[in-house]
Amino acid sequence: MSTEDLHSEAMRWLAQASDDLQAAQVLVEAGHHALAAFHAQQSAEKALKGLWRSLDLEPWGHSAVKLLEDLPIIPAGFDQAALLPLAAALDKLYIPTRYPDALPGLTPAEAYTAEEAKTAIGQAQRLMESVRAAVAGS
Numbered sequence: 001m002s003t004e005d006l007h008s009e010a011m012r013w014l015a016q017a018s019d020d021l022q023a024a025q026v027l028v029e030a031g032h033h034a035l036a037a038f039h040a041q042q043s044a045e046k047a048l049k050g051l052w053r054s055l056d057l058e059p060w061g062h063s064a065v066k067l068l069e070d071l072p073i074i075p076a077g078f079d080q081a082a083l084l085p086l087a088a089a090l091d092k093l094y095i096p097t098r099y100p101d102a103l104p105g106l107t108p109a110e111a112y113t114a115e116e117a118k119t120a121i122g123q124a125q126r127l128m129e130s131v132r133a134a135v136a137g138s
Contacts, residue, residue, distance in 0.1 A: 006056050010135045013050030017043045017128055024121050033117040034108035038097035040120035041090040047124075047131040048087075051075075054135045063091050064127070075134040083130055086123040093120055 001009070024039035041064070048067035052059035055073050064087035068080055096102035096111070103111050 001056055006054050007135070007138070010050040010054035010138075013046050013053055014128070014132060014135065017046035017050060017131075020046060021121065021124055021128065024117070024124070028114060028117040028121065031114075032109070033112040033114055034097040036117035037093045037112055037120040040117070040124040041093045041097070043124040044087060044090045044127045047128040051131045051134055054138050062094060063087075065091050075138055077137060078130065078134040083127055086127050089123055090120060090127070 020039045020043040024036040024043065027033075027036035027039060044064045045062055045067065048064055048071075049059040052067065052071065055071075055075070057072065059067055061067065065084060068084055068087050071080065074080055097108050100107045102108070
């Protein structure tokens with residue numbers, strides 16, 4: 001794939017990551033905190049998959065941590081270590097934000113707060129900004 005095609009594919013992933021982040025913001029404003037947190041995780045996952053695609057690599061899986069740790073090429077200036085705690089926090093939101101049997105005695109809608117959702121959105125935003133910068137530099 002040409003460099004231009006790789007960049008274009010990465011930008012498609014980043015566009016979807018941005019859309020997921022916007023959805024998270026709308027959901028938190030509407031009081032759907034668990035779903036907002038889930039979409040924040042999705043935003044981070046898709047942004048990282050965009051980074052992989054920009055490097056002509058095939059990403060696999062849904063864990064932002066694994067997508068960071070398994071990245072075989074680290075772009076110049078990309079602070080992988082600083083992003084790992086954000087990715088870990090977001091990965092914890094992948095399942096329990098969606099399934100009523102993931103949390104004992106609670107549904108996700110009952111369990112998650114606006115503060116948790118807003119924190120997740122901020123974490124995803126920081127991760128996406130780092131990925132955008134890395135894609136722009138590749």
